[in-house]
Amino acid sequence: MTFLAIDVGNSRLKWALYDAARPGTAMLAHGVEFLDHIERLSEGPWAGLPAPTHMLGCVVAGDAIKRRVVEQMELWDVPAHWVVPSQEEAGVVNGYDYPTRLGADRWVAMIGARHRLLAQGPARPLILAMVGTAVTVEALDTSGRFLGGLIVPGHGIMLRALESGTAGLHVPTGEVRLFPSNTSDALTSGGTYAIAGAVERMYQHLLQHCGQEPVCMMTGGAGWKMAPSMTRPFELVENLIFDGLLEIASRRLAAAAA
Ligand SMILES: Nc1ncnc2c1ncn2[C@@H]1O[C@H](COP(=O)(O)OP(=O)(O)OP(=O)(O)O)[C@@H](O)[C@H]1O
Numbered sequence: 018m019t020f021l022a023i024d025v026g027n028s029r030l031k032w033a034l035y036d037a038a039r040p041g042t043a044m045l046a047h048g049v050e051f052l053d054h055i056e057r058l059s060e061g062p063w064a065g066l067p068a069p070t071h072m073l074g075c076v077v078a079g080d081a082i083k084r085r086v087v088e089q090m091e092l093w094d095v096p097a098h099w100v101v102p103s104q105e106e107a108g109v110v111n112g113y114d115y116p117t118r119l120g121a122d123r124w125v126a127m128i129g130a131r132h133r134l135l136a137q138g139p140a141r142p143l144i145l146a147m148v149g150t151a152v153t154v155e156a157l158d159t160s161g162r163f164l165g166g167l168i169v170p171g172h173g174i175m176l177r178a179l180e181s182g183t184a185g186l187h188v189p190t191g192e193v194r195l196f197p198s199n200t201s202d203a204l205t206s207g208g209t210y211a212i213a214g215a216v217e218r219m220y221q222h223l224l225q226h227c228g229q230e231p232v233c234m235m236t237g238g239a240g241w242k243m244a245p246s247m248t249r250p251f252e253l254v255e256n257l258i259f260d261g262l263l264e265i266a267s268r269r270l271a272a273a274a275a
């Protein structure tokens with residue numbers, strides 16, 4: 018069998034083809050497209066792929082985007098399935114007031130992170146920072162219950178907001194500095210430390226709540242840029258959304274076969 022995982026984010030679609038719907042399995046191919054370029058997939062990067070036998074996706078954009086992805090998948094004879102956050106899945110319990118209103122990307126990444134944590138040793142509280150177009154900071158207790166999370170504007174959104182909302186600020190890229198002494202560095206450092214500070218607050222909340230040091234993981238395309246500026250060590254994981262999709266798909270297939 019072959020398994021196609023798709024993560025349709027706020028700005029870009031990321032996909033990966035695996036040789037099975039099983040965590041830890043080999044990735045055969047992967048790619049990324051800006052949402053404006055979804056129509057290129059079937060005649061471009063997907064054209065030469067072995068046909069996937071199963072697919073599971075995660076989408077934060079609306080139904081129109083989802084339809085455009087499904088259209089590209091007509092290349093193969095594989096049904097499209099999309100994760101909808103629920104009350105419980107794969108051992109993670111959803112503490113959101115309205116579980117289905119939680120972003121599917123957040124839910125799937127948490128499931129990936131929780132299983133990564135369990136594979137490493139005994140259960141611990143978990144902080145998951147996902148750094149992309151927007152930044153989310155999730156808190157899970159030792160039992161795998163999602164207590165709640167923060168949504169913070171991403172670095173790019175923050176800087177664009179400053180550029181459009183002030184009279185005279187323009188935002189060339191600067192460096193992250195402890196004491197920024199020019200506008201570019203002040204803006205870049207301000208955005209970076211705003212994110213790092215939000216993550217640190219959630220760490221403190223979870224430490225207080227659980228009385229035990231949380232494990233810290235970070236994922237998302239811009240994670241590597243944030244990691245050096247964090248107040249404590251974070252494990253940087255390439256793509257927890259794919260890991261989560263593999264985990265969910267393998268369990269659903271096993272349940273269907275039983
Ligand atoms: N120096 C930086 N520090 C932190 N974040 C940054 C930095 N530079 C860019 N970014 C953020 O990284 C984002 C790109 O990350 P990523 O590739 O994960 O986004 P994306 O794939 O477009 O997101 P999504 O999954 O929501 O579509 C930009 O939108 C910007 O907010």
Ligand SMILES: CC(C)(CO)[C@@H](O)C(=O)NCCC(=O)O
Pocket residue numbers: 027077118119120121122123151152153168
């Ligand atoms: C917060 C984002 C934008 C992060 O990608 C996404 O997960 C989303 O649109 N979420 C829905 C709202 C929520 O999670 O509460």
Ligand SMILES: [K+]
Pocket residue numbers: 026027122149150151237
């Ligand atoms: K994202």
